[in-house]
Amino acid sequence: MENLNEKIKADIRVPVGLSVPEVVEFIRRCEAAGFHGVGVHDHHHSGRDVYVTLALAASRTRRINLYPATSNTVTRHPLVLAALANSLEEVAPGRTFLTLAPGFLSVESAGESRASLKKLREYVLAVRRLLAGEAVYSKGTPMRLRNRPRRHLPILLTASGPRLLQLAGEVADGALMLVGLHPGSIAAARRYLRIGAQKAGRDPQELEEIFIVPIAVGDREEVRQWPRKWFREGQPWMEYPSRSNLRWLREAGIDLPEGLDPRSISGDLADRICEAFGLFGEPEHCAGRLLRAREEAGVEHVFLFPAHDYQSGYQMPMAELEAFERVMASRLG
Incomplete structure (x- = not known):
């Protein structure tokens, strides 16, 4: 825990409830208002992609933290998640991270079931290893990122x-x-x-x-x-x-x-x-x-x-x- 003399960091959930450029403008207002971060939900059925939104917001902001809230490991493969995380870090170095979960509305809308704890554990570890530059095996096939973050993401x-x-x-x-x-x-x-x-x-x-x-x-x-x-x-x-x-x-x-x-x-x-x-x-x-x-x-x-x-x-x-x-x-x- 941090020193109680420091300020409370406040982030806010922002949905992709408008066009991507309009959501980006809203995120810019959040930065100007003093928010520490913005988490944008990862709902495929919205017809708008969270990582496209975050990347565009990263190019239009300077300080605010940006992250998906929350991605799942059912509709996005661990290799895809690792590549998305690295791509976002390249656009907004030092002010992004991943949040993962078994899935809720996005998984439901795709007709899938939430990830089991066993699968979630396996996939979280896989993403961590990929981002660290390690090889991870998927059905016997080695996977590795050619480009990865310079810092621990x-x-x-x-x-x-x-x-x-x-x-x-x-x-x-x-x-x-x-x-x-x-x-x-x-x-x-x-x-x-x-x-x-x-x-x-x-x-x-x-x-x-x-x-x-x-x-x-x-x-x-x-x-x-x-x-x-x-x-x-x-x-x-x-x-x-x-x-x-x-x-x-x-x-x-x-x-x-x-x-x-x-x-x-x-x-x-x-x-x-x-x-x-x-x-x-x-x-x-x-x-x-x-x-x-x-x-x-x-x-x-x-x-x-x-x-x-x-x-x-x-x-x-x-x-x-x-x-x-x-x-x-x-x-x-």
Whole structure:
């Protein structure tokens, strides 16, 4: 963890919800607003490619970190991922990295199943070795990159459950993790990272931690209705992207059964969930909640994940950008 005297690094999720040139202009606004980084989702079914978008954004920005959030190892072969990562590093040296996961909407839209933990482990290690200049065998065929990054290019696992967190500690450079902001939840998540690191004989202190933080900026009473909504039919918002959210809420003293109709959640309970899970309210409140998370749990790097459902997932996070620009950036240092 970093020195608590330093500012909180804040990244934001940006969808490819507009044409690629328009998304690039939005990313330029994020840089001007003071964001540390931008993660763009890797959704093939959008008809727009994340790496093309990131490369163009890299050529139009100077400082901001740029990365896919998140690529999967099902629809992209490890050799392809390694080549994409190296290509992006050549355009934006020192300000990019990979985030990988078993897959969700992109895999689903391609009619495929998510990668098993065994396969994900194998593919993450393959990408790491390729980026390090090593040969990797695929069905008996040796693969090697002719060109590779001059520096160690980090690979983080996007993790929302204990097994993925352990795997991140074992084979990745850290985790982009959705575990909430409650100190009890964060302590539990860090235990799983530590278990994985120790299994591989690694130092847990060397792992990068980026906390995925759901955010909804606006009138407090209105935005704190999110836990009472559906992400899509049959999937409560609180179980997106997985039911692991409920595990971390239990660590925060909030016990919700799986499959609970979100409409049965009371206003008071929704308020408690929002306070434990993310940033919900006016910009001043959101900034203050992050500062408290730093003091209580050493949170130093966050990935702001604007609250959305299945239909609104491609809307540009304009309200969050403006709130950060006007209030949050100065409050966070």
